[in-house]
Amino acid sequence: MKNLKQLNKEAIITCLLYFFYFAWWYYFAYIYKSGSNDFIFGLPSWFFYSCVLGLVIINILVFLAVKFFFKDIDLD
Amino acid sequence: MLILLPIIIYLCVMLGVAWKVNEIKHRDDVNFMEEYFIGSRNMGGFVLAMTIIATYIGASSFIGGPGVAYKLGLGWVLLACIQTPTAFLTLGILGKRLAIISRKIGGVTITDLLRARYKNDIVVILGSVIMLIFFIGTIVANFVGGARLFESVTGLPYIVGLIIFSFVIITYTTIGGFRAVALTDAIQGCVMLIASGILFFTILKTGGGMENIMRTIQQTNPQMLTPDSGGAIAKPFILSFWMLVGVAILGLPATTVRCMGFKNSKSMHNAMIIGTSVVGVLMLIMHLIGVMGLAISPGITVGDKIIPSLAINNLHPILAGVFIGGPLAAIMSTVDSFLILSSATIVKDLYINYINPNPDDNKVKKISLFTSLFIGLIVFFLSLNPPELLVWINLFALAGQESAFFCPIILGLYWKRANAVGAISSMIFGVASYIYFSVFKINFSGMHQIVPVIFMSIIVFVIGSYLGEKPDDETIDTFFNI
Numbered sequence: 419m420k421n422l423k424q425l426n427k428e429a430i431i432t433c434l435l436y437f438f439y440f441a442w443w444y445y446f447a448y449i450y451k452s453g454s455n456d457f458i459f460g461l462p463s464w465f466f467y468s469c470v471l472g473l474v475i476i477n478i479l480v481f482l483a484v485k486f487f488f489k490d491i492d493l494d
Numbered sequence: 495m496l497i498l499l500p501i502i503i504y505l506c507v508m509l510g511v512a513w514k515v516n517e518i519k520h521r522d523d524v525n526f527m528e529e530y531f532i533g534s535r536n537m538g539g540f541v542l543a544m545t546i547i548a549t550y551i552g553a554s555s556f557i558g559g560p561g562v563a564y565k566l567g568l569g570w571v572l573l574a575c576i577q578t579p580t581a582f583l584t585l586g587i588l589g590k591r592l593a594i595i596s597r598k599i600g601g602v603t604i605t606d607l608l609r610a611r612y613k614n615d616i617v618v619i620l621g622s623v624i625m626l627i628f629f630i631g632t633i634v635a636n637f638v639g640g641a642r643l644f645e646s647v648t649g650l651p652y653i654v655g656l657i658i659f660s661f662v663i664i665t666y667t668t669i670g671g672f673r674a675v676a677l678t679d680a681i682q683g684c685v686m687l688i689a690s691g692i693l694f695f696t697i698l699k700t701g702g703g704m705e706n707i708m709r710t711i712q713q714t715n716p717q718m719l720t721p722d723s724g725g726a727i728a729k730p731f732i733l734s735f736w737m738l739v740g741v742a743i744l745g746l747p748a749t750t751v752r753c754m755g756f757k758n759s760k761s762m763h764n765a766m767i768i769g770t771s772v773v774g775v776l777m778l779i780m781h782l783i784g785v786m787g788l789a790i791s792p793g794i795t796v797g798d799k800i801i802p803s804l805a806i807n808n809l810h811p812i813l814a815g816v817f818i819g820g821p822l823a824a825i826m827s828t829v830d831s832f833l834i835l836s837s838a839t840i841v842k843d844l845y846i847n848y849i850n851p852n853p854d855d856n857k858v859k860k861i862s863l864f865t866s867l868f869i870g871l872i873v874f875f876l877s878l879n880p881p882e883l884l885v886w887i888n889l890f891a892l893a894g895q896e897s898a899f900f901c902p903i904i905l906g907l908y909w910k911r912a913n914a915v916g917a918i919s920s921m922i923f924g925v926a927s928y929i930y931f932s933v934f935k936i937n938f939s940g941m942h943q944i945v946p947v948i949f950m951s952i953i954v955f956v957i958g959s960y961l962g963e964k965p966d967d968e969t970i971d972t973f974f975n976i
Contacts, residue, residue: 421590421594421976422974422975422976425590425591425976428586428590429586429587431586432582432583432586432587433587435579435582435586436579436582436583436740439578439579440736443572443575443576447572447721448721448729454712454716454719457705457708459704459705460703460704460705460706460707460708461704461708462568462708462719464721465568465571465572465719465721468572468575468721469571469572469575469778470778472575472578473575473578473771473774473775473778476578476579476770476774477767477770477771477774480582480766480767480770481767484763484766484767488759488763488766489759490758490759490760491590491759493590493593493594493597493758493759494597
């Protein structure tokens with residue numbers, strides 16, 4: 419029973435991360451407006467933020483979440 | 495012919511891996527079925543991450559997807575990036591639960607899980623049949639794609655590619671089992687990563703840097719640099735991909751079965767981190783190459799040809815061979831997983847369950863090997879001249895599996911009241927309504943059909959479960975007392 423609580427907590431954190439990535443992706447694709455000369459590393463800024471920076475940030479967040487919230491449990 | 499050299503070496507390595515792991519399954523202290531179908535639950539984090547990625551990333555992400563990006567621009571790369579979080583979503587939601595429960599019930603397939611949860615023959619048989627149909631459709635489509643790619647790159651006839659290709663895959667899957675599949679997947683994942691990296695940086699250099707490439711595109715096709723590609727990618731359509739290649743991935747048996755095979759919590763944690771970055775980088779780079787292709791070689795009419803043509807025209811033949819290994823790897827790693835799963839479905843879920851419940855060990859070994867071989871031969875002959883129906887089944891395979899299995903898997907694991915009546919009605923309703931909507935092109939305000947289908951099948955599942963009886967205490971204990 420002790421495991422179930424931890425597993426549910428991990429599932430909720432996973433959902434939150436997933437939702438965060440969605441919100442980030444959505445904001446820079448559809449709400450943020452970049453000018454036609456707005457380039458970062460050669461890419462239009464909306465694309466850079468949404469797809470490139472989004473990828474980097476979600477990776478850092480997954481790493482931190484796993485490190486701090488996911489517990490080693492016995493699977494057997 | 496230099497281009498063939500890396501491909502040949504690469505195929506030999508695949509066979510070598512199978513040869514090496516072949517020994518393990520005959521050892522006395524090894525449970526054959528656990529070894530052959532789930533690799534004795536021994537996958538570490540790296541292999542787990544790579545095998546999930548490689549199974550999930552098929553021909554479409556290497557050939558088809560970048561081809562569309564070539565036609566539609568950055569909007570399609572935006573769409574591809576929706577797949578970035580799928581590895582951590584699958585593992586985070588299902589990983590440990592499935593690992594614990596499958597160890598408890600001694601299960602090695604998704605059908606084992608469904609049988610233990612719903613204790614109902616109709617769920618088991620219906621589930622197995624749906625899986626087999628979609629699996630075989632997927633295998634044939636990938637075989638055909640692989641052989642065509644081989645044909646276009648080497649100039650050798652289609653049939654030669656098909657024979658070499660299917661010989662290698664069928665051999666290593668049949669003799670090596672799940673362990674060989676997972677290990678070759680890991681190698682194939684690395685090849686995909688290296689291949690796309692090589693092509694990306696070469697194209698970047700050829701085009702004179704990213705900014706230069708994007709400016710060139712901006713001058714001729716400014717709409718290619720907008721999120722909706724000048725109106726070509728409607729918002730409801732792209733948003734529904736969050737369901738199709740995002741959330742609903744949790745209902746794909748080939749991906750979820752991987753959650754039964756890892757060694758310990760630590761390997762799952764590592765796989766979440768590795769998987770997210772590798773999928774993200776692969777999706778981003780491969781689709782971006784498609785867009786960059788617009789500046790490098792404009793005017794290609796068949797989108798599917800853009801990636802092979804960029805590779806052949808811009809890379810040294812040996813490097814081009816390594817690169818072509820990427821999509822071949824993507825295809826092979828998808829085919830092998832579906833092959834071993836199809837054979838698991840037949841042997842474990844149908845034969846042992848219903849025909850011969852207590853076969854001796856040697857018999858199981860023989861039957862498993864022959865089933866893998868047999869399915870391999872069937873798909874080979876189907877791929878020689880693919881019937882229209884199969885092409886059609888492949889189109890449906892992804893969303894079809896999701897509409898059948900999303901509710902029984904997720905609600906079965908997370909909702910105590912879930913029962914067989916709910917599972918059966920939602921499986922039938924899900925597949926039937928998905929086929930109906932697609933065939934008659936019924937469209938819900940521009941969304942992909944999978945969105946309404948998943949929502950409705952959840953409702954059907956809930957209603958069905960309340961109509962049926964509560965699951966017994968033993969089931970609740972197995973699934974929720976963990």
